[in-house]
Amino acid sequence: xxxxGLTSDRVVRAGAELADEVGLDDATVSALARQLGVKVASLYxxxxxxxxxxxxxxxxxxxxxxxxxxxxxxxxSGRDALVAFASAYRDYARQxxxxxxxxxxRVGPDSPVVxxxxxxxxxxxxxxxxxxxxxxxxxxxVRLLGSTVHGFTDLELGGGFDHSEPxxxxxxxxxxxALDATLRSWAISPPG
Amino acid sequence: xxxxGLTSDRVVRAGAELADEVGLDDATVSALARQLGVKVASLYxxxxxxxxxxxxxxxxxxxxxxxxxxxxxxxxSGRDALVAFASAYRDYARQxxxxxxxxxxRVGPDSPVVxxxxxxxxxxxxxxxxxxxxxxxxxxxVRLLGSTVHGFTDLELGGGFDHSEPxxxxxxxxxxxALDATLRSWAISPPG
DNA sequence: TAGGTTTCCTATAGGCTTTAGGCAAATCCC
DNA sequence: GGGATTTGCCTAAAGCCTATAGGAAACCTA
Numbered sequence: 001x002x003x004x005g006l007t008s009d010r011v012v013r014a015g016a017e018l019a020d021e022v023g024l025d026d027a028t029v030s031a032l033a034r035q036l037g038v039k040v041a042s043l044y045x046x047x048x049x050x051x052x053x054x055x056x057x058x059x060x061x062x063x064x065x066x067x068x069x070x071x072x073x074x075x076x077s078g079r080d081a082l083v084a085f086a087s088a089y090r091d092y093a094r095q096x097x098x099x100x101x102x103x104x105x106r107v108g109p110d111s112p113v114v115x116x117x118x119x120x121x122x123x124x125x126x127x128x129x130x131x132x133x134x135x136x137x138x139x140x141x142v143r144l145l146g147s148t149v150h151g152f153t154d155l156e157l158g159g160g161f162d163h164s165e166p167x168x169x170x171x172x173x174x175x176x177x178a179l180d181a182t183l184r185s186w187a188i189s190p191p192g
Numbered sequence: 193x194x195x196x197g198l199t200s201d202r203v204v205r206a207g208a209e210l211a212d213e214v215g216l217d218d219a220t221v222s223a224l225a226r227q228l229g230v231k232v233a234s235l236y237x238x239x240x241x242x243x244x245x246x247x248x249x250x251x252x253x254x255x256x257x258x259x260x261x262x263x264x265x266x267x268x269s270g271r272d273a274l275v276a277f278a279s280a281y282r283d284y285a286r287q288x289x290x291x292x293x294x295x296x297x298r299v300g301p302d303s304p305v306v307x308x309x310x311x312x313x314x315x316x317x318x319x320x321x322x323x324x325x326x327x328x329x330x331x332x333x334v335r336l337l338g339s340t341v342h343g344f345t346d347l348e349l350g351g352g353f354d355h356s357e358p359x360x361x362x363x364x365x366x367x368x369x370a371l372d373a374t375l376r377s378w379a380i381s382p383p384g
Numbered sequence: 385t386a387g388g389t390t391t392c393c394t395a396t397a398g399g400c401t402t403t404a405g406g407c408a409a410a411t412c413c414c
Numbered sequence: 415g416g417g418a419t420t421t422g423c424c425t426a427a428a429g430c431c432t433a434t435a436g437g438a439a440a441c442c443t444a
């Protein structure tokens with residue numbers, strides 16, 4: 001009987017793709033085993049059950065997302081960086097809804113996912129460097145930025161904008177405009 | 193054997209409370225039956241299985257939330273209305289995390305949940321009346337407001353603010369300030 | 385090529401969902 | 415009030431998912 005050549009990494013990756021296709025909730029260990037042409041129990045040697053699989057997907061997604069965000073802001077600053085950064089999140093969520101959903105799972109405080117979360121906060125602070133904020137304002141700006149981007153993305157993905165016109169694209173542009181204006185208004189001395 | 197006196201309404205309500213206690217995902221039909229001191233199959237006469245239960249909770253939550261939002265904006269306008277409205281959402285989500293999670297479920301286009309969603313959009317537009325927006329700007333403002341409030345609430349509930357100082361309260365105030373300023377700047381003629 | 389390790393398997397148990405069919409309590413109606 | 419009907423809750427059973435235990439085949443290494 002030939003071996004399937006599974007590894008933790010490959011299992012998690014396949015799980016992530018399955019989650020994008022059928023939704024995170026239906027990306028079960030059983031469904032994944034079927035997809036991989038393997039018996040369910042075989043996967044338990046590579047991932048720690050259902051929650052382990054989801055944490056793995058979350059970890060993978062957060063890393064991928066941070067990579068994209070980092071690339072998006074490289075060589076940009078101010079408004080350009082903001083738009084590229086926020087759009088990296090939105091685009092990723094639309095391309096990988098299952099993975100994105102995994103990033104929002106509540107997770108234990110000792111999980112490597114927490115570490116990945118810190119990287120995202122650092123990237124967000126990097127975007128905000130272009131706005132010359134007071135140190136004490138930065139946390140609030142990080143939270144505002146995260147809230148707005150995640151909120152828009154989550155509502156859009158959840159179909160919240162399906163019953164109104166126009167397409168979300170224009171609202172997205174307006175949202176980024178508003179965010180940029182707000183952050184500029186928070187700057188120590190408004191750029192001349 | 194005495195009857196338990198179940199009704200659809202009572203079952204859904206008990207389900208909502210269970211969801212708030214143990215999380216929406218663990219508010220299963222089985223767990224609910226145990227809680228109600230009844231056999232699982234008995235519930236199938238009152239709710240249409242697991243998804244029916246979740247839709248019922250979503251419907252209940254959206255109605256309750258709309259009631260609260262309506263009460264919050266009654267007799268207020270402008271910034272006051274905005275703050276009261278947004279805080280009604282945030283407070284509800286913190287008091288009823290399971291119910292709030294249910295409101296974000298994707299649902300078929302023929303579900304009564306869609307109807308309830310429209311009521312929320314109407315209430316949001318009522319808040320925006322105080323800002324004298326261009327008609328064409330209103331959709332974007334509705335989406336911006338919804339995104340920001342939901343995003344903040346979702347991140348806060350998901351523990352996203354747990355690893356940074358200070359407490360979210362201050363960030364919430366700053367977020368509402370920013371939202372108010374943005375909407376004022378969108379007005380046809382800024383209030384004098 | 386023999387031993388040890390890894391990988392995947394079978395078997396099994398328990399939980400959740402859902403449907404089918406049955407009995408008894410509540411209700412209706414004369 | 416008593417019988418028929420409806421309603422409410424039950425038992426039983428099948429299917430899928432999670433999870434663990436233990437075995438056999440493939441791979442690696444000396």
